[in-house]
Amino acid sequence: MPFTNDAVTLQINERLKNIYNLVHDIEKERIKCEVNLNNISKTLDKVTPDDKVTPYYQQKLKNLYNAACQDAQQEEELVRTTLNKINEIRTIRNERRIQARQAGNKETIRRGALMKMLQITAQTLPLYIGKTPGGKAPALCGAVPAESTYHAKMGDMVAALVKGAEEEENWILAEVVHFNSTTNKYEVDDIDEEQKDRHVLSKRRVVPLPLMRANPETDSHALFSKGSIVMALYPQTTCFYKAVVNQLPTTSTEEYEVLFEDATYADGYSPPLNVAQRYVIAIKEGKKSKN
Incomplete structure (x- = not known):
């Protein structure tokens, strides 16, 4: 209504x-x-x-x-x-x-305001607090993936694998407009309003972002381990790139420290960068490095 x-x-x-x-x-x-x-x-x-x-x-x-x-x-x-x-x-x-x-x-949201909004929504993402000590964190808490039957709801943020103008594929930050349970496809909008693109994608091309932060002090099992290969939102962009977890957060307000794949550096990785839990996810498909 x-x-x-x-x-x-x-x-x-x-x-x-x-x-x-x-x-x-x-x-x-x-x-x-x-x-x-x-x-x-x-x-x-x-x-x-x-x-x-x-x-x-x-x-x-x-x-x-x-x-x-x-x-x-x-x-x-x-x-x-x-x-x-x-x-x-x-x-x-x-x-x-x-x-x-x-x-x-x-x-219309200016890019600076959009980056600030993404930072605030990550910082204010609800913190999971279990009712029993040692209990298992639920799906979409920290690094815990969604259930196979789950689909993101209207307005949820997701990572979406889309084709660019030159047919290259990129993981972008997007917002769910609709999920069609008959076709098993999503309609999503690119969060970057400069693009103003809407995409219709199969479910396998859409990864829901965490709905809750994991507390490292009580639910460390719900975090990616050091050395994990992940996809992370590159700071000040709306695209996800392949990275390695370098340091885990130690408190509920800290972020991951990650090393992005980057061929412009001698060792193939960028200097350490901080990325909030909300924007660090596991994706099986390959992805070009940030350049």
Whole structure:
């Protein structure tokens, strides 16, 4: 159903109000949790290392620990709900932008602004936080590929293998316009508005980008290993090129350090360059080096 400006504003304002209330609820839970943690600390102070913990203190500490765990779980649920509301706002705005573009109201974005937008969207990509320690990260988190049955949704960013003017093939950053489940083909728009090209491509020529960042401190298994051959978005461009992972991110905000294949250098590789998790993917097909 088409979005009117009033409807979009109403939906966003509703979620902003939800977020406002949720933030206050989170603060209440945090204070409640602090009270229980302080009570645990005071109780432990009453039990010296040389003393045997009496049944009374055993039960008291057990009750306090259970209460603290419940408080933490409640706070976690509130935080997750808040993050979901933020993502809902991003989705609503994105859908409105796409519908406006399809109606002929395409906004022209200057190249500098486009590069900044790509950087910000990579930095603000949701961070995956599992509910259980040691759990497996889901598909499209970091380096974890999409399921074979998955198809990217309208507005999602993908890497697309397209033919250029001289029939050469290049992996470009594109946005999904539509997926036809009957033909198993995508319609995608080149993200570079200077090109203004729309492509119809088979599913095998489209690779969905990660929908979540992996946290190196808790989900290192969801990152490419050092030395992995990947495709990465060359900085300040909208094209993917073959590269080798040189250094992994060590925190959730850090980027990969990669070496792009480049025949203009003696060793065949560019100097180390940083690329965000969102723009580092695995692609089987070959690709010419950056030059």
